[in-house]
Amino acid sequence: MTWYGAFLCGGSLGALVLLAQPSRSSGTAAAQAAIDFNRDVRPILADRCFRCHGPDAAARKRGLRLDTEDGSRARLRSGLRAIVPGASHESELIARITSTDPDEQMPPPSLNRPLDADQKRILAEWIDAGGEYAQHWAFVAPRRAAPPPVRDASWARDPLDRFVLARLEQEGLAPAPEADPATLLRRMSLVLTGLPPSPEDTARFAADRSPGAYEREVEHCLESPRYGEHMAATWLDVARYADTFGYQSDWDCDTWPWRDWLIASFNRDQRYDEFARDQIAGDLVPGATRDQRLATAFNRLHRLTNEGGSIDEEFRQEAIADRVGTFGTAFLGLTVECARCHDHKYDPIPQRDHDGLGAFFGATDEAGTYAYSHRSTPPPALALPTTEQAAELARLDAELAGAEARLARTIADRQATFVEWRSKTPAVVVAPPVLQVPLDGAIDGPGAGTGAGSPARATLFDGDSGVSVEGAPALGRADPYSLAFHIRCPDTRERATVLHTSPFTIESDPQGYQVLLADGRLAWQVVHFWPGSAAAIRTREPLPSGRWIHVVLTYDGSSRADGLSIHVDGVRAPVEIERDTLDGAATARLFQIGFRDRDRGFAGGALDDLALYDRALTEPEIAELRTPGSGAASSGLDDYFTHAADADCRAAREALHAARAARSQFADALPRIMVMAEAPRPRPAYVLKRGAYDAPDFERPVGRDRAIDALLPYDPSWPHNRLGLARWLTDERNPLLARVQVNRLWAQCFGRGLVATQENFGLQGESPSHPELLDELALDFAASGWSNKALLRRIVCSATFRQSSDAPAELRARDRENELLARGPAFRLSAEMLRDQALHAAGTLVEQLGGPSVRPPQPAGLWEDAGATGSYVPDSGAAAHRRGLYTFRKRTSPPPNLLLFDAGSREKCVARRLPTNTPLQALVLWNDPVFVECARELAALATRAASTPRERIEFALRRVAARDPRDAELEALEQLWTRERARFGEHPEAAAALVPAAEPDPGLAALTLVCSTLLASDAAVMLR
Incomplete structure (x- = not known):
């Protein structure tokens, strides 16, 4: 045993x-004679009728619409009307819900969701009273309401208490007595910091009878760094924060710097409207700071895959849909994701609004996948140097600028020498290549062989096999180089890989340099991570097919697109820039010609005489390669002189190369995090049929000029980007932003929001228990500077919060969820708080603020059993005793002691953890x-x-x-x-x-x- x-x-x-935990049930509704549409009628219609007779036009039956007043009164094809105001006996709605004929009865018996007698009575009485509709409470701007009169006004410590007391008096109840000091201090400390007070704090507070003693303890907790950690723990669920990408491979990703930003934001009490703005569009704020750009990582915390065969656009659309759903839940308390495939069946959110929001979040130059062959951070990415690293980077930038200036001076100083040199009609000599591949029938196998023409011998490719070259130099993004070859293009416009330097391809995987054909046009790319970090150009015109041409590609090592060039038959080709965002290592790791694993090779094309040079060739050298002896007569001899002929200029260029290499090597090693950045040319967006990534409805384009019109029309003066969306969200007329956050903070204090369904303020969510109080707090929250600390201070200092949680059995039976707030809060601590409290009691809690995630002990083999990549190696010492919010979160194998206490896997946005009670929870606490x-x-x-x-x-x-x-x-x-x-x-x-x-x-x-x-x-x- x-x-x-x-x-x-x-x-x-x-x-x-x-x-x-105390069992849950609805609180007792206030007894009111008059039927209220939003409180009494709409929930019945939304739950039983709107699926077939609601906002979704595609799902609407018989043309009947019951979610609007006009629709409910419209004459149907039968000549009847669903609702005849003042006459329930003439209303087809009543006839159908009271019918006993299975073919007539509504809802249909097959749904097994009949209305009970009370619901039928409510609908009939409402129609007889005129059947008037009212807009859903959440879609109407909050309204001011004076604190109601109460009989025991002395009980209230804050105006909010009068709203609570008025409801209690209406119900014939009285508030509970105030909790004892020790209980109250522990409650408040846990709510604000997630940690209990120390015994010394408790003893001091119990002995302090001076005025303001409790308020001073509140301020102490609000100013503690532990406050920001506790606030962040809740938002990490909302933001679906994890330390891995998810899906099958579930590789690690360094997202913890965003968590550090989040903690700091709460600790400095950043205005909530700015908090929301910065996470949505901090990069677009004029003069955006590093922290504002870092905040936008919120939008990149969704899952990503790198599984072979993944379709980039499919997973890009999955990411966009995730951002839209997270935006809706986090800031609006709406199930916007329910409008992804069709109009929302309950709320006035058409699919067009969903995909319109997607246009805001999809205007980023990103891949839908992450790389399999390297561990680079998927761009857009933000470098996060330490103070010391930033100083070193500034020094290297200064050295690079100095090297560029010295080269410019050297070229100017050598001008007279150049004139003298040119007067002697010099010969142009091309230095030998560092790699030469003759390609004289280099492939064996069907479909491959020697091509006829000029050159006489060449390699003809079949698209599936090709040439792998051993010993190719590992050139990086700071290295200048050139490629020269003869090419004969097939008569096709399909995309083809001519050559590349990366071992595997999904859309995001190539790294190094690559030559592609698409629509007949030649593309020359130096890539860190496609498409967000690359320098890439392509010819404006297609290459001629069916004949041999000579191509030279150059790159000057500058990491800029204007440092690339394409020459066709000795002439510099007009090009267009595809990407100019190279900001990371682009080192070639192999050299393959004519094919690539899991990609389309150069089928039907031929190559010959490929050569790689270790500098950017000049115009005379390119001419010389094509026609020996012609170089000296070509233009650009000054470039040839400064690149190849003059020793002083060569030395200055080598110094510039060394400075670029040092700077690139250092910068490429800096830690980075995924963030948002607007694409120079955002992809067009459309309504997606059935939400399918590959079914855009080209007749229904969506622009970035609309959010959710049912809440607030988009002002044409706002920018048509995420910053404009943030302005729409934080506009004082938006009815939901303040309400949703106030409700979230109320739930933090009481275990239940004024709206119990924190994630759903729509028609399928619960109505607020105290609607006037919710509106009053929301208006005060916005008017007083959107301060989370100020609102929490009000709540925890209120008489409502300070009540004892003890209650007689009859009150618990009547109001088991404490919806009426006739007693203080009582709820189980969160998974993280349980662990933190145990460490705190044991005196082993390490209160280090921020930093990378840690791996406390957990049962061995869980990662392997889940099929996850890697093995869990637990930390020891201080790292094993950090707070729970720092625990490493692997999506395919979440920490078991957190998971069993309802912490979830962080695969999707979660605004409210649904509590469970299982024997396994006791086993965790014991074992x-x-x-x-x-x-x-x-x-x-x-x-x-x-x-x-x-x-x-x-x-x-x-x-x-x-x-x-x-x-x-x-x-x-x-x-x-x-x-x-x-x-x-x-x-x-x-x-x-x-x-x-x-x-x-x-x-x-x-x-x-x-x-x-x-x-x-x-x-x-x-x-x-």
Whole structure:
């Protein structure tokens, strides 16, 4: 039997180990004579009727629309009307819901969702009263309401209390008494920082009877760095933050710098409207700072794949749809994603609005996948140098600028020498290539062979096989080089790979340089990560097909598109720039000609005499390559002189090359994070038929000039980009931004929002329990500077929050969810808070702020069992004792102790964790290595602090519960210690297994078990 198996809970100890949350049910509705459309009628219509008779035109049956007043009154093809105002007996709606004929009855019996008698009565009475519609409460701007009159005005500490008290008095209830100081301090500290107060804090507060003592503790918590960490923990769920990309490979990605930004944003109490703006469009704010650009990583925290065969556009559209859904849930509290494939079936969100939002979030030059053959950060990416690295980068930039200036001076100084040199009619000599591939029938196999023509021998490619060249130099983006070859193009416009230097291809994978044909036009690209980080050009005109031409491609090592050139038959070809964003390593790792794995090769094309040179060839050299002896007569002799003929200029160029190489090598090694950036030429966007990535409706283009019209029309003066969308969102007329955040903060304090469905303020969500209070707080929130701290200060200082959570059984039965707020909050701590509290009680919590994610101990083999890449190697020492929000989050194998307490996998935006109660949660609290270690450390701490078993138990309970022990608790725990001390005395090997030591210590082992019991008790796991 294990050390914990012999212990059974019973008697007075049962209260300590109670883990179940209070059960949930709807609160009692206020008894009102008049039927309210939004409160009473719309929920029935939305739940039972709108699927077939709502906003979605494609799903609408019989042409009947019940989500609008005009639609409900329209005469149907039968001549009847669904609603005849004032006459329920003439209304077809009533006839259908009261019919017993299965062919006439609505909703259809096949749905198995009939209306009950009360719902039928409500609809009939509403129609008889005139059947008037009202706009859904969430789509109407908040309205000011004076705090209502109440009988016991002295109870209120804040105007918000009067809204709560008025409802209670209406229900015939009274608020609960104020909680005792220790309970109140622990509650407030957990709500604001996610950590309990120390025993010293509790004792000090209990002894402080001076005015403002509680308010001072509130300020202490709001100013603590722990506040920002706790606030961030909730937003990480919303932002679907994880440390891996997800999907099958689920490779690591460094996203933690965004988490650091998030914590800092909360700690400095950034205005919430700016907080939202910066995450949506911080890069587009005029004069955007590094932090504002970093904030936009919020939009890049979705899943990505690098699986072979992945279709880039498919996963790009998946990413866009994820951003749209996250935007809707996080900031609007709406299920916008339900309009991806069709008009929303309940809310007034047409598919066009969904795809219009997608146009904002899709105007980024990005791939839909990440690379398989290298670990580069998918661009757009932001470099994040430390202060020291930034200083070094500035020094290297200065050296590079100096080298460029010295080259310019040298060229100017050597002008007279050049004139003299030119007067002697010099010969143009092309230095030997660093790589030469004759390509004289180099391929064996069907479809490959020697091509006829000029040159007489060449390699004809079949598209599936090709030439792999060994020993090619590993040229990088700071290296100048040139390629020369003869090419004969096939008579086709299909995309083809002529040559490349990367081992594998999905759209984002190529790195190095590559030559492509598309629509007959030749593309010359130096790539870090396509398409967001590359220098690329292509010819304006197609290359001629069916005949041999000579091509020379040059690159000057500048990382700029204007440093690329294409020469066709000795003449510089007009080109257009495809990309000019190269900002990362572009080192060639192999050299393949005519084919590429999982790509279309140069089928039907032929190449000959390929040569690679280690500098950018000049016009005379290119002419000389094509026609020996013609170089000296060509233009550009000055370039040839400064590049090849003059020793001083060559030395200056070599110095410039060295400066570029040093700068590139250093910059390429800097840490980077995925962010947003507008594409120079955003791709056109369309409504996607059925939401399918490959089914754009070209007759329904969408621009970036519309968001959700049902909430607020888009002002034409706003920019047609994400910054304009942010202005639409934060406009004072938008009815949802402030409401949604106020509700989120209320839920943080009470465990339940004023709108219980935090993620859904639409027609399928719940109505607010206190609508006037929600509106008043939302208006105050916006008017007072969008301060999260100010709003939380109001809430935790209110009389409503300060109530005791104790309540008589009849009140709990009547209002189990505490919707009426007749008592203080009571809910289970989050997964992260449970772990943090255990570490805090044990004295082992490391309160380091920010930094990379850590890997605390977890059961071995979980990653492997999930088929995930890599093996979990747990951290030790300080890293294993960081707060829960820093725990490494792998999407395909989330941390088990967090997952079992409803933390989720972070694959999608989650605005509200749905609590569960399972036996596995108790097993975590008893057996998880982290909690066992905490119990062990707490026992050791208590042993050092006190001398008798009872005193040690008192010490441990104070650290866990943040209050004085009760006599019944001490008695039960002391009995437990006595019993377990005797058992461990009989079984010293069990004591040694629980508390390793040179000599088994039965007393310490028994105290460890007592501490484990405390950490799993109601006093620990519940906020009350």
